[in-house]
Amino acid sequence: MKQLKEFTIPFVGLKVGKHHFDYKIEQAFFDHFEYEDFNSSDIKVDLLLEKKATLLELNFQVSGTVNVNCDVTNEPFDLPIANQFDLVIKFGEEYNDDHIDILIIPHGEYEINVQQYIYELVVLALPSKRIHPGVEDGTLDSEILDKLEELSPKLKDKKEDKEETDPRWNTLKKLLTDK
Known part of the structure; x- marks a missing residue:
């Protein structure tokens, strides 16, 4: 060079x-x-x-x-x-x-x-x-940021997770608390 x-x-x-x-x-x-x-x-x-x-x-x-x-x-x-x-x-x-x-x-x-x-x-x-x-x-306003926010995966609340638990596991959970 x-x-x-x-x-x-x-x-x-x-x-x-x-x-x-x-x-x-x-x-x-x-x-x-x-x-x-x-x-x-x-x-x-x-x-x-x-x-x-x-x-x-x-x-x-x-x-x-x-x-x-x-x-x-x-x-x-x-x-x-x-x-x-x-x-x-x-x-x-x-x-x-x-x-x-x-x-x-x-x-x-x-x-x-x-x-x-x-x-x-x-x-x-x-x-x-x-x-x-x-x-x-967080002060930048950009179309790309808006699109990233729209497409980002949403986190579920913990309450929703408890409601979606398979009911068959409830009997097994009782065994853990019955010591």
């Missing part, structure tokens, strides 16, 4: 210490990854890169909203998201990303691209089931 230039950080020219990078993520970013679950997005990424003599520490803070469709009613709504991630970049003989929060890059590298980490942070911040807030508190 082609790397986006604005997410490439050339760390060789940076001084030892902390450096801040801010990114505004919109729908075009997810279109680049061919991710079509969002209708739109408005996400802010704060990246703190701390350069040390032998390694780099990156702290990602993601917050914002994504417009998604409800899994129950298919109504679009803005879902707030927030996530954070710490990444340590070390230098070694060859590229190695076997560990979740440690990345080893070859000694000759001079830049790092963070677009994949940002993409994964946003996607993993989403809940597995997206439910419109109006469905949870």
Whole structure:
């Protein structure tokens, strides 16, 4: 996949210490990854890169909203998201990303691209089931909700269950109470 230039950080020219990078993520970013679950997005990424003599520490803070469709009613709504991630970049003989929060890059590298980490942070911040807030508190008025309510199985009262009991069992029930 082609790397986006604005997410490439050339760390060789940076001084030892902390450096801040801010990114505004919109729908075009997810279109680049061919991710079509969002209708739109408005996400802010704060990246703190701390350069040390032998390694780099990156702290990602993601917050914002994504417009998604409800899994129950298919109504679009803005879902707030927030996530954070710490990444340590070390230098070694060859590229190695076997560990979740440690990345080893070859000694000759001079830049790092963070677009994949940002993409994964946003996607993993989403809940597995997206439910419109109006469905949870009962304020959403939707044809789909009305139809679901109409077609849902009705629970019977306990009184009705007692009346529908087969009369042949009544004699056996007396045996339980005649101890």
